[in-house]
Amino acid sequence: MIRPRKPGPSVTAAERKNLPKQVPFQHGSTIDPAGLAFLRVSEKLITARFISAGIGALIFLAVTLLPLVLKLTGVWSGYPAWLAWAAPAVVVLVAAWEFILIPRQVRAIGYAERDDDLLIRGGIMFHRVMVVPYGRMQYVDVTMGPLERMLGLSTIHLHTASPGTNAVINGLPAAEAGRLREQLSALGEAKLAGL
Amino acid sequence: MSEKLLGDDAAFSTDTEQTWHRVHPVSPLVRGWIAIAAIIFVFGRNSLDSLFSDSGAGLTLKGPDATSLLILLAVVGAAVVIFGVAFFLQWRFTRYQVTDEFVHINSGVIFRQQRRARIDRVQAIDVVQPLLARAFGLAELKFEVADGGKSALRLSFLKLGEAKRLRAAILARAAGVSVDPEAPGLVQEAPENHVLALKPNRIIGSAFLSGTSIFALVVVAAAIVGFVWSGEATILVAAIPFFIAIGASYWKSVTGDFNFRVAVSPDGVRLHYGMLETRSQTIPPGRVQAVGISQGPIWRAFGWYKVQVNVAGYGSDASDHGSRTVLLPAGTLDEVMAVLGLVFPDPGVENPFEVFAAGLKGPGNQHEFVHSPRSARWIDPLTWRHNAFRATDTALLCRHGVIMRRLQVVPHERTQSLALRQGPVMRALGLASFELHSTVGPIRPLVRHMSTANALALFDQQAVRAATARRIHRKEKWLSQDEPPAAPAPETAPEPAAPAPAPEPTAAAHHTLKENHHGD
Structure with a gap:
């Protein structure tokens, strides 16, 4: 039986308006637990990932364009023409593929609070669903990079005693991350079960 | 600091806030003997080289001239003083205390460290005796808490009896055995029941029937094939390091697991093993x-x-x-x-x-x-x-x-x-x-x-x-x-098939243990 957890009483109506809507996934994967509504992360994460992927692509493009420019200007005429064109083309293709994937990847990230544990899902090609019991959490990290701060996003990272627990939720709105941290800490305390 | 003078089977009582103990005075020597041996080896060889001269045909004693002998003595004297002072300070600044709830260890001369661990968080306790420590009748006590195996609290070295008493005391506290009102802090070591022991032929057999032997066969085959193919004996020489490594691996697994015994006590599973360095591990119930x-x-x-x-x-x-x-x-x-x-x-x-x-x-x-x-x-x-x-x-x-x-x-x-x-x-x-x-x-x-x-x-x-x-x-x-x-x-x-409440593992041992822990 799966019962989605209701937001705690500490959340006021005004705050709740800012929280993400409960949107069930249209392309729910086959390994999602049935009958569970996952919360999505902010769409702004798409922007953040576009920017960081874009910067990466631009750097690679600049590096691979350098031989091409040198060849066209005749400084390095010995450089093979096909390589000079192919390298930037590959970079552009990879970047385009990434840009197509990013929105879908971000929309695939979801989390759901249940009575005893938190579920996190992610990935399109390599799909993953994870359960982290509240009683097993040792600590919760909330981090904010420069890009995330610009967009008002946070990343939350749950740590258990196991290194295998790689429970990260990217792209939470800062308020939601704060709420989740408080909620998780309170539940963790209430349900703490040693190791 | 109050040094207790108790027999081996005397009970251990936990410390108050003011009571501190020191580890055994020879422990820095036992810990640092490799460094000393290395330094003696290097210096000794250099000075001996200068004492003996190579005069073409072979080594002849030139006769110790006064200056080189003096230098040698000065170096040895300085080393003794430096090591002595360092060891004394190291010993002097290491103190420990076991209270009802915590284990405290203060150490370090220049960089001071004060470590405190909660006894009820103990995950396992090891009593380790390296070869040299065994010669002195000393043992190291390792107190493991749940930190992924990075840093244990270790007390090296204590007298073996003292280490065992400390282990019993810590485990009794961690187990939550209620304290005898007559003598608070007094605990007895829990009894140990032998479960099984592995015979030497099993340990040797398992070491030789392992992946190491397959690797050894591959190395032998490769060396022979290489030798026959090229006819050069250097290939056989090149295989020697492999054989040394294989021999070391056999040696390690045979001596490491030698005399492996499993026992059980109300404080958990006890493992004893080792030929040269002996180790006894205690894993309390529920820590696996x-x-x-x-x-x-x-x-x-x-x-x-x-x-x-x-x-x-x-x-x-x-x-x-x-x-x-x-x-x-x-x-x-x-x-x-x-x-x-x-x-x-x-x-x-x-x-x-x-x-x-x-x-x-x-x-x-x-x-x-x-x-x-x-x-x-x-x-x-x-x-x-x-x-x-x-x-x-x-x-x-x-x-x-x-x-x-x-x-x-x-x-x-x-x-x-x-x-x-x-x-x-x-x-x-x-x-x-x-x-x-x-x-x-x-x-x-x-x-x-x-x-x-x-x-x-x-x-x-x-x-x-x-x-x-x-x-x-x-x-x-x-x-x-x-x-x-x-x-x-x-x-x-x-x-309805939700797991039934499991019987508490040691529930049956409650009564016997009460007596054993704070009997007398």
């Missing part, structure tokens, strides 16, 4: 996070298995051949079952022997094991009927492999987190893999390539089972007299 039983192809002919455990304080322990995480280096099926019964007293099934044997041997779905569906044969052509899981009332059993057979057992209440994974190929075949996260250690429980429906069901049910088991197993202090908080009726329990 996962158990792994494995068998390679050579051992199958002999019916031997290796049993390893995840204990939060031990970590993966890669530094020391992983010997601390080994619960049984090579045991028969009966011995494996005996050891499993110690760390895992309630298997949660009526016919544990058959179920675990099915888990060790496979294949197929006897005893309610669920294996991969037929579609998995495209990625696991040999192992699809071996890769299986079975959930008992108290633990999850994961079976793997044909050539290297493994069985992983994780008690439900030790489950950290769960995950399901599915890649594109697995999706096309309708498969999913289930992961169960345990603490750092040699065992990484995994159920590979189940059918999606089975994996999903396992994922959902395991989350519920773990939650139920956590509610029941709240007791950290395994012998405390107060009852654990009554398990609330699990409102979310999905099925």
Whole structure:
């Protein structure tokens, strides 16, 4: 039986308006637990990932364009023409593929609070669903990079005693991350079960 | 500082805030003897070289001239003084204290360190005696807390009797044995019952019938082929380092596991082993996070298995051949079952022997094991009927492999987190893999390539089972007299088959132990 957890009483109506809507996934994967509504992360994460992927692509493009420019200007005429064109083309293709994937990847990230544990899902090609019991959490990290701060996003990272627990939720709105941290800490305390 | 003068079987009483103890005065010497030996070797050789001169035909004694002898004496004197002062300061600044709740260790001369660990958080206690320490009758006490095996609290070195008393005291406190009002702080060492011992021929046999021997055969074959092919003897010389490494590996596994004994006491499982460096480990009840039983192809002919455990304080322990995480280096099926019964007293099934044997041997779905569906044969052509899981009332059993057979057992209440994974190929075949996260250690429980429906069901049910088991197993202090908080009726329990409250492992030992711990 799966019962989605209701937001705690500490959340006021005004705050709740800012929280993400409960949107069930249209392309729910086959390994999602049935009958569970996952919360999505902010769409702004798409922007953040576009920017960081874009910067990466631009750097690679600049590096691979350098031989091409040198060849066209005749400084390095010995450089093979096909390589000079192919390298930037590959970079552009990879970047385009990434840009197509990013929105879908971000929309695939979801989390759901249940009575005893938190579920996190992610990935399109390599799909993953994870359960982290509240009683097993040792600590919760909330981090904010420069890009995330610009967009008002946070990343939350749950740590258990196991290194295998790689429970990260990217792209939470800062308020939601704060709420989740408080909620998780309170539940963790209430349900703490040693190791 | 009050030095206690007690006999070996005297009781230990815990310290008050003001009482501090020092480790044994020769401990810096025992710890630092390698450094001293190295320095003596280097200096000694240089000075001897200068004393003896090479006069063409051979070594002739030139006769010790006064200056070089003086220099030699000065160097030796300086070394003695420097080491003496350093050792004295190191000893002088290391103090420890065991109170009812904490172990304190203060150390360091320039960089001071004050370490404090909660006794009820103890995961395991080791008493280690390296060869030189044995000569002095000393032992090192290692106190493990759950930090992934990075840094234990270690007291090196104490008199063996003192180390044992400290261990008993810490374990009694951690167990929550109630204090005798007449003599607060007084504890007796819990008795130890012998369970099994491995004979030397088993240890030697298991060392030689291992992957090392296969590697040795490969090296021999390669050297002979190379020699015959090229006719150059240098190839044989090149193989010598390999043989040294192989010999060292044999030596290490034989001496390391020699005289392996398993015993049980109310304070947990005791392991004693070692030929030159002896070690005795104590793992209190409920500290074993996962158990792994494995068998390679050579051992199958002999019916031997290796049993390893995840204990939060031990970590993966890669530094020391992983010997601390080994619960049984090579045991028969009966011995494996005996050891499993110690760390895992309630298997949660009526016919544990058959179920675990099915888990060790496979294949197929006897005893309610669920294996991969037929579609998995495209990625696991040999192992699809071996890769299986079975959930008992108290633990999850994961079976793997044909050539290297493994069985992983994780008690439900030790489950950290769960995950399901599915890649594109697995999706096309309708498969999913289930992961169960345990603490750092040699065992990484995994159920590979189940059918999606089975994996999903396992994922959902395991989350519920773990939650139920956590509610029941709240007791950290395994012998405390107060009852654990009554398990609330699990409102979310999905099925009537929710795990029944497991009997407390040491419940039967309550009465005997009360007397043993604070008898007299």
